[in-house]
Amino acid sequence: MKVLLAAINSQFMHANLAVRQIHLAALDAGLDTEIFEGHINLPFRDVLSRLEWRSADAIGFSCYIWNIEYVLKLCRALKRGRPGIFLFLGGPEAAYRARDLLSREEAIDAVAAGEGESCVPALLRALVGGKSLETVPGLCVRRGGEIAETAPGALLPPQRWPDVWGRLGLAGMEKRILYIETSRGCPFRCKYCLSGGAGPVRFLDTDESVRRLTHMADQGAVLIKLVDRTFNCDVKRANDIWRALIGHQKRTGHRARYHFEIGAHLLNDESFAVLADAPKGLFQFEAGIQSSDDGVLSASGRPISFAALRDRLLRVVALGTIHLHVDLIAGLPGGSMETFAKSFDDAWSIGAEQLQLGFLKLLHGSALREEAERDGVVYQPDPPYEVLRTEGFSLRDLNHLRDVETVLNWYWNSGRYPLAMRRLTEGKSPFSVLSGLAARMRGDGVFDREHGERERAQMLMKYAPGEALGDLIRFDFLLRNRRRDLPESLAFAEDDRQKRILREAFHPVRGQSLCAFGWNVKEYGAGEALERKECELAFDPQEGECALQVLEGRIRPDITRCPEGRR
Numbered sequence: 280m281k282v283l284l285a286a287i288n289s290q291f292m293h294a295n296l297a298v299r300q301i302h303l304a305a306l307d308a309g310l311d312t313e314i315f316e317g318h319i320n321l322p323f324r325d326v327l328s329r330l331e332w333r334s335a336d337a338i339g340f341s342c343y344i345w346n347i348e349y350v351l352k353l354c355r356a357l358k359r360g361r362p363g364i365f366l367f368l369g370g371p372e373a374a375y376r377a378r379d380l381l382s383r384e385e386a387i388d389a390v391a392a393g394e395g396e397s398c399v400p401a402l403l404r405a406l407v408g409g410k411s412l413e414t415v416p417g418l419c420v421r422r423g424g425e426i427a428e429t430a431p432g433a434l435l436p437p438q439r440w441p442d443v444w445g446r447l448g449l450a451g452m453e454k455r456i457l458y459i460e461t462s463r464g465c466p467f468r469c470k471y472c473l474s475g476g477a478g479p480v481r482f483l484d485t486d487e488s489v490r491r492l493t494h495m496a497d498q499g500a501v502l503i504k505l506v507d508r509t510f511n512c513d514v515k516r517a518n519d520i521w522r523a524l525i526g527h528q529k530r531t532g533h534r535a536r537y538h539f540e541i542g543a544h545l546l547n548d549e550s551f552a553v554l555a556d557a558p559k560g561l562f563q564f565e566a567g568i569q570s571s572d573d574g575v576l577s578a579s580g581r582p583i584s585f586a587a588l589r590d591r592l593l594r595v596v597a598l599g600t601i602h603l604h605v606d607l608i609a610g611l612p613g614g615s616m617e618t619f620a621k622s623f624d625d626a627w628s629i630g631a632e633q634l635q636l637g638f639l640k641l642l643h644g645s646a647l648r649e650e651a652e653r654d655g656v657v658y659q660p661d662p663p664y665e666v667l668r669t670e671g672f673s674l675r676d677l678n679h680l681r682d683v684e685t686v687l688n689w690y691w692n693s694g695r696y697p698l699a700m701r702r703l704t705e706g707k708s709p710f711s712v713l714s715g716l717a718a719r720m721r722g723d724g725v726f727d728r729e730h731g732e733r734e735r736a737q738m739l740m741k742y743a744p745g746e747a748l749g750d751l752i753r754f755d756f757l758l759r760n761r762r763r764d765l766p767e768s769l770a771f772a773e774d775d776r777q778k779r780i781l782r783e784a785f786h787p788v789r790g791q792s793l794c795a796f797g798w799n800v801k802e803y804g805a806g807e808a809l810e811r812k813e814c815e816l817a818f819d820p821q822e823g824e825c826a827l828q829v830l831e832g833r834i835r836p837d838i839t840r841c842p843e844g845r846r
Contacts (some may be wrong), residue, residue, distance in 0.1 A: 280407050282311070283335035284399075285325070287346040287353075290316040296443060296458040296506065297341045297395060302701040303441035304396035310403050327356050337365040337406060339391070339399060342373040342665040344640065348416035365406065368396050372662065375644030377419035381426050393417015393431045396441065401432075418565055437463075437483045441770050444495050447661055453499040456650060458506050461488040461520075465508035469569075470646035471608065471639060474508040485516050489523040496527065496535035502563075504538040511541050514550065515841075520563070524551045528561055536602075537577060538563040543595070551594055559600040565635075566592060567606045571625040578613035578654070580646060585625055592629045599842055603631040609680045610639035612647065612654040615671030619680070623710040633692045635787035638677065639666040682717035682726060683710075689735050690716075691749060696739065696761050697752040703743055718741050732756075737766035747798045754800040757818045758826065762792050771795075775805040777815070778830075784817065784827075784834040791819045793829065801826055 282590045284302055298314050305312045315333065317326045329354065330338065338357065340350045345818050354366050363369060369391040377390035390414060391398040395516030398417040405412050408578035412420045414561040416432030444457065461483040483491075495503050511517035524537060544564040546554075554562070570576055571585035595603050605626050609619055626634050640646040641658040652657060666675050690696045690713075704712050719742045720726060730738070736756055740749060765771075773781065776795040785791045799812040815829035 280337065280403075281311050281333075281335045282403055282756060283312070283315050283330070283333055283338045285315040285330065285338055285340045286317070287340065287349055288316065288438060289343075289345045291319070292455050293318070293320050294452055294455045295341055296438060296460070298339075299304065299443040299447060300441045301339070301369075301395045301399045303443065303446055305400050305403060308400040308404065309442075310407070310410070312403070319346055323349070323352065325354060328718065330357065331360065335364070337367070339367045339369060339405070340373075342368050344372050344642070347372045347662050351386075354384065354386040365389075367391060367399075367402065375473065375642070378428065379428050381419060381421050387421075389418055389420040391417065392428070394435050396435050396439070400618060414791050433479065437481050438487075440483060442491055442496070444500075445491055449495065449498040449500060450562075453535050454501050455505055456502050457495060457500050458504050459491060459495065459554040459747045460506045461491070462507040462510070462512075464514050467509065467582070468580050468646075470641070470650070471611070472508075473642055473644050480512060482513060482516060485519050487599075488520055489527075489759070492537065493527045493533075494521070496533040497531065500535045501534050502538065505540070506535050508540060509542045509545075510539040511545050511550070514545055514547055515705060517541075517545075518549050518553050521550075521557070523559050525561065526839070528558055534560065536560060536563055538565065540565045540567075542583070543591045544583050544593070546591045551598075554595070554598055554601065557598075557600050560602065561600070563602040563604070564595060565604040565606065566595075568622070568626050569606060569608045570611055570618065571622040572614065572618040574612040574616055575611050575622075579608075579611050589629070592631070596630045603629075604633040604635055605629055605631045606635045606637060606638050608637050610656075610666035610669055610672055610677060612650075612656055612669060614669070616676050618671070619715075620708070620710040624708050624747065627704070627709040632694065634687060635689055635692070636680065640664050641666065659834075679714070679717065679721075682721050683713050685827065686713050686717045686720070695732070696736075696752065696755045698755050698800065699748060702751055702803075702809065703745065708728055712743075731764070732760055733766050737768060740766070740768060741798075750796045750798045750800050751803070753794065754796065754804075754816070754826070757792065761820075762790070762818070780829060780832065780834060781817070785819070790821065791817060793817045793834075799827070 284298040286298045288295055295316060302312050302314050315330060338489060342350055343676045357364055358366060365388050366386055367389040368380065368387060373390050374392040377392045380387055380390055389402065391402060393416055398415065402412065405415050412418060413422065413427055413429060416429055419426065420430045443458065461475060462480060464480040464481055492503060528534065539562065541564050566588065568585060568588060569579065569581060573584055576584065592605065595601055607622055607626055641656065643662045647656065657667045659665050659667055666677065691700055713814055720738065725738060736752055739752060749769060756765055756769065771794055773793050781788050781791055781793055793815060795813065795815050797811060797813055799807065799810050799814065803809045817827040817829060817834050819827065820824065
């Protein structure tokens with residue numbers, strides 16, 4: 280029997296962890312499976328053809344909110360084209376709605392609702408041996424005209440979690456986003472999340488966790504993303520792992536970046552003592568704020584106040600070595616545009632590299648979905664089940680926040696305009712600034728068409744004019760973009776004197792430029808007040824993000840890298 284485990288990812292860069300874990304568990308059970316990996320941006324017919332070409336007798340799909348509609352479309356086509364094929368689903372978007380899926384989708388034969396490493400091998404053994412599928416724990420299966428569900432099996436001990444990257448290797452995948460888990464479950468019970476209801480928190484042994492993580496770095500991994508829901512809920516264990524990863528990097532020089540979802544309120548003095556020794560760029564933290572309003576947090580079942588997070592997040596930023604993302608959720612019950620605006624400004628004040636603006640999704644199995652009618656939350660009936668309106672947010676409000684998210688991503692999260700954004704928000708509400716930009720752009724139809732970086736820079740000049748802004752946008756742009764992409768309103772050309780200076784400093788001149796400014800842009804990037812001050816700065820793209828001061832007719836020989844602003 281030929282079995283295919285299929286992952287339809289959201290992007291090519293992602294590497295599905297679940298199908299690889301199940302593949303290894305099946306191998307350990309003496310079963311032969313193969314992995315198929317695609318993504319939702321591929322043409323449907325191409326994926327269908329590639330699946331059919333593999334001539335599998337059974338195909339299992341890993342299902343999430345971003346791919347469930349694509350997967351179901353594939354299943355309907357596969358079952359019609361090959362009526363005898365056995366199709367089964369797993370993953371959160373299937374497990375929490377197993378009975379509903381089997382009732383509505385005739386193409387689906389079974390749903391693995393239990394832990395995949397236990398449930399799927401048992402399912403395959405039953406199929407190969409011709410046994411009743413109702414003997415398989417954690418399975419939902421069609422039985423004649425009825426749906427049968429079996430009791431879930433025992434939770435898999437951490438020592439039996441497959442070592443995916445240790446056994447399968449990373450060859451050819453080093454530059455993709457590689458996922459790994461060192462714990463399952465979460466001690467918190469946030470009503471919008473599924474992890475808190477997934478049983479007790481289970482931890483992979485600390486030394487084994489370090490071994491697996493460092494092995495990935497040794498094999499050339501670039502970005503290692505842990506799917507642990509609150510990595511540091513065991514504070515001592517987290518500190519020990521961070522300490523070991525820092526030591527490994529210093530010994531080997533291997534520069535993988537590790538991404539952790541953390542509870543910032545759990546960081547203690549020992550955590551900061553450990554993290555203070557981390558090389559820049561080794562760690563990337565994602566910390567949920569969601570809202571700074573205590574009433575909204577209470578209605579969402581989240582007991583962690585903004586006050587408990589703020590000082591610790593500021594300490595993370597002050598370290599200057601950890602790339603920090605903070606998250607907000609729009610549309611939470613009890614919230615409004617007023618509470619969200621304040622939450623946005625509070626989150627902005629942290630100074631994180633990215634402020635991620637998400638929208639409430641009423642997931643199958645979440646408490647908020649069950650309470651939605653009571654709380655006056657109306658949501659999209661199809662995946663990803665996003666909120667459409669609440670008692671505090673109209674559909675127009677949420678659509679406007681979508682525009683704010685776009686502007687936020689263009690001008691802040693991209694990291695391309697730090698000084699311009701700093702100037703625009705000085706002494707003002709950042710939310711009001713970005714909201715105003717979004718409203719003006721929407722009124723002119725900006726969001727109805729695609730834009731390159733040149734157009735985005737030009738739009739910032741148009742919709743947010745201000746003294747010195749042109750110099751700041753030009754400075755930001757020359758540090759992080761190609762000069763030829765400068766909008767026409769910011770373009771410049773060197774005169775004969777400037778060309779001579781460039782020739783004397785660079786042999787030959789290849790992409791370097793020399794630009795005059797009327798403001799102290801470089802000092803402003805270092806935290807000084809913005810003042811009128813004529814200066815000339817040279818930019819050398821071959822040196823990365825740096826600006827070189829021109830003094831007494833020559834470029835300073837000691838290359839001083841440009842202050843990175845917030846980065």
